Amino acid sequence: MNKSDIIRQLLAGRSREPGAQGAAYAPANIALCKYWGKRDEELNLPVTSSLSLSLGSLGAHTEVSACDGPDRVQLDGRELPPDSPFAKRLSAYLDLFRENHGFDVRTESSVPVAAGLASSASGFAALVLALNDLYGWELDRTALSILARLGSGSACRSIFQGFVEWHAGSRPDGMDSYAEPLQAEWPDLRLGLLELSTAEKAVGSRAGMKNTVETSALYSAWPEKVADDLLDLHTAIKERDFERLGRAAESNALSMHATMFSAWPPLCYWLPESVHAMRAIWRLRNDGLPLYFTMDAGPNLKLLFLDADRARVASHFPAMRVVESNERGMS
C-alpha cells in the first residue's frame, strides 16, 4: 500500500481537473501529547495517538493553481529554488495529484520555518485544503486529514481548530489514522511562544524520529507514557484542571526529548538557552506560579498558563508571544 493507492481511493469519483485557483488557511498546532515515531514511514502512520492545540492565526495561507512547465513554489513572497528541500518535498507531494502540469504554490506563513514550530504541519494542511478548493473535491474533513497526513504526519491535526486528537489507528492502509477536534473549549488557557532560535535545525524531526525509534533503548517505554498522558489530558481538558494539563504536557515533552538523548548518535534539540528557560520555569513554579511548558523537536519552549497569570508570566519572559484564545478559533 503506497500513497498513490490511498489517494486513488479517497478521490474516487472526484474531479481530476483543476479549476482556476484554490486558496485556504490552516493553523499551526502545538502537541500537548507528542507524535514521535512512525509505524509506517511511507504513509506517516504513527506509533501512538497524539493531541494538540491549534495556534489560531499563526499558520499558513496557501494559494495554488495549475501552470505550464515545472512547479513554482513561493514562500512569503520569495521564489524558492526548485532543488531546495522545501520545494522538492512539496513537488514530490504534488506528483500524487498532478496530470502533466505544474503547480504554482504561493504560501504566506506566519510561523518561522523549521524552528520546531510545526511549519510543515500548517503548510501541508493549507496545501491540502487549497487543493480541495482548486479541484472542487468537496472532501469531508476526515479525508482531508488523511490527505494532509500523507504530506506531513502532524499536518492531519492542522485541518482543525482548537483541541485536536490524532487517532493512531491500527489499519495498515491508515484509513483509521486521522485527526478529530475535541468537543471542548478552554477560553482562558494561554499558550506563549518563547522563541530562542529560529535557525534551521541540524536534524529534521522526520530523521530524528526515525533515528530515535531505531536506536533509542528508552523508546520502548514511550507508547505507554503516551497512553497515560493522553488519559490525563482528556480528564484535564474535560474538568479544566490546569495543573493536570500542564503536568501531562510538560512531562510528555520532556519524555519525548528523553528518548532522543538515548538515541545514537544522541539527538539534542536543546540549546543552553532552552535549559536556562526550563530552570526559570521550574523556579517560578516552585514559587507558586502555575506555569508549565512543552517543546517540540526544536530548542524553543511553548509556555502554558492561564489568562489570570498572563501579566506575571510576561514579566519574566518579555520576549514571549502569547497566542490569544480568539486566535485559536475557540469561540
Add this chain to the structure above:
Amino acid sequence: MNKSDIIRQLLAGRSREPGAQGAAYAPANIALCKYWGKRDEELNLPVTSSLSLSLGSLGAHTEVSACDGPDRVQLDGRELPPDSPFAKRLSAYLDLFRENHGFDVRTESSVPVAAGLASSASGFAALVLALNDLYGWELDRTALSILARLGSGSACRSIFQGFVEWHAGSRPDGMDSYAEPLQAEWPDLRLGLLELSTAEKAVGSRAGMKNTVETSALYSAWPEKVADDLLDLHTAIKERDFERLGRAAESNALSMHATMFSAWPPLCYWLPESVHAMRAIWRLRNDGLPLYFTMDAGPNLKLLFLDADRARVASHFPAMRVVESNERGMS
C-alpha cells in the same frame, strides 16, 4: 534484614575494640555504566550492575579514632556542625559500629563535595578502610566492599583501583552485591574532569534516584539499557576499542539523565553550560576527534579520550583537569 544484621554477620568473630587510630585512602570513581535505582533502600541494593573507573589520586584520605563524647567530623580541616547533613549521615553510619563512644573522623578530600564527583563514594570507602584499620578486622575486600555499600551504594566500587564492576546480585541480604576489579588495564585511556559548577546540588542523587524509580515512565527500559551497555563496555575494555567504550559510556549517561527528565517533578542536573559543553563535544567528534563524555547526577562532564588526543582536547577545554593513568593506579 537491616544494616545491623549484615554487619553482625560480616564482623562475626572480629574485634569490637578500637585501636589507637585507623587511616586509609580511597579513590573517587566515575561510572562508565551508571548505578541508578535501588531495589532495597535500606541496604543500598541496586536494580542493575554498574562499572566504573577509579580516579587515582582524586579521592578521600580518612583518619578515625574513638573518643569520649559525641562524634567530631572534620572535612578538609574544618570541623563540621554535628547537625550538618554530611556529619549526620556519617554519625548514623558509625552508630552501626560503635559501643558507647564517639568517633573522631578527619577526612581530606581532593574532590569537591556534592558536585556529582562521587565524593560520598570515596568518603565512605575511605571510612570503611580506616575502620578496618582501627579495629584490626582484616576483612577481605569483598566484605569491605559490602560494608562500604551500606554507607553509600557507589562506595563499594571505591574499595578498588582501575576498572571496577559492582555486581547487582539478587539475594535479599545483598551478600552477592559487591564490587570487583576487572583484570584489565588501559594505560592510554584518559579521563578529563570538566567542572562547570561546584555548587551543592538542589536534589541529592539519593533522592533523585528514588524519585526517578517511582515516577519516571521511561525507567522501565533502563535495566535492559544497562545490560546492553555493560556487554559493550566489557568487550571494549578487553579489545581496547575506544570508540565502543566512549559510545557505551556516553549513551549510558545520557540515558540515565533521560530517565530523570521523565520523572515528576522533572529532575534536571544539567546547566546551560552542560549543554554548551555537550554540543562542543559532538561538534568536535563530527570533525573527527574521538572524544566522548559521561556525567553523573550533577552538571559536570567527564571527558573520555586517548592520550594521543590529549593536547587537542585540552586546547578546546583549557579548564579540564586530566586524571593521569599512573594516578589511576593501573601499573
